[in-house]
Amino acid sequence: MAVTGRMKKWSGWSQSQMLAAMLAVQLFATGQQLLSKVVLSQGSFIFALMAYRHLVAALCVAPLAFFLERENSKKMEWSTWLWLFINAFTGITAAMGLFYCGLRDTTATYSSNFLNIIPIVTFVFSIIFRIEKLGLGSKGGKIKTAGAILCVGGALAASLYKGKVFHLADAHHFHRPAVMEVSKSQWTRGTFMLVGSCVCYASWYILQV
Numbered sequence: 001m002a003v004t005g006r007m008k009k010w011s012g013w014s015q016s017q018m019l020a021a022m023l024a025v026q027l028f029a030t031g032q033q034l035l036s037k038v039v040l041s042q043g044s045f046i047f048a049l050m051a052y053r054h055l056v057a058a059l060c061v062a063p064l065a066f067f068l069e070r071e072n073s074k075k076m077e078w079s080t081w082l083w084l085f086i087n088a089f090t091g092i093t094a095a096m097g098l099f100y101c102g103l104r105d106t107t108a109t110y111s112s113n114f115l116n117i118i119p120i121v122t123f124v125f126s127i128i129f130r131i132e133k134l135g136l137g138s139k140g141g142k143i144k145t146a147g148a149i150l151c152v153g154g155a156l157a158a159s160l161y162k163g164k165v166f167h168l169a170d171a172h173h174f175h176r177p178a179v180m181e182v183s184k185s186q187w188t189r190g191t192f193m194l195v196g197s198c199v200c201y202a203s204w205y206i207l208q209v
Contacts, residue, residue: 091204098197105190121202
């Protein structure tokens with residue numbers, strides 16, 4: 001009985017850790033989008049921002065990959081390296097570049113709504129390529145469909161709702177009329193960029209399966 005109780009306690013603790021990790025990822029992603037919008041609004045070059053971001057990520061991840069997975073690199077063939085290149089280009093370069101272009105031409109809230117649509121696009125792609133089955137007659141299929149509807153509803157609600165505006169920096173550092181004018185004139189282009197980013201992210205998830 002004591003062992004069973006410890007196992008249940010450990011299982012509950014593991015699930016709470018996973019939930020906390022998912023919430024932390026969302027918080028960091030939200031902060032990253034807001035800071036990226038501030039940087040892009042100040043006129044920073046998109047590819048320079050991506051280069052700095054990838055450089056910091058490489059410095060943080062490279063030591064872990066070297067010490068933990070260096071033996072796996074000897075078993076990799078040229079086809080594996082090709083798929084890694086396609087994976088990195090689709091999910092990192094193309095998806096992130098298009099998202100930053102859309103973020104520059106729109107707002108952080110509007111851009112975040114497209115991130116909420118990525119699971120739906122991924123689900124549609126997985127059905128098209130027959131990686132998953134819809135199965136409306138089963139319980140799992142109904143849950144998937146309900147989740148997709150909730151994602152669409154949440155994205156629409158967030159895009160239609162207008163709350164208070166928060167500024168992360170001094171107002172004197174920005175030329176707000178010029179920024180707002182550019183955003184209105186380039187809103188359509190930014191939307192197309194964000195749609196392309198969603199497609200690239202969904203393709204990236206499919207390529208990793």
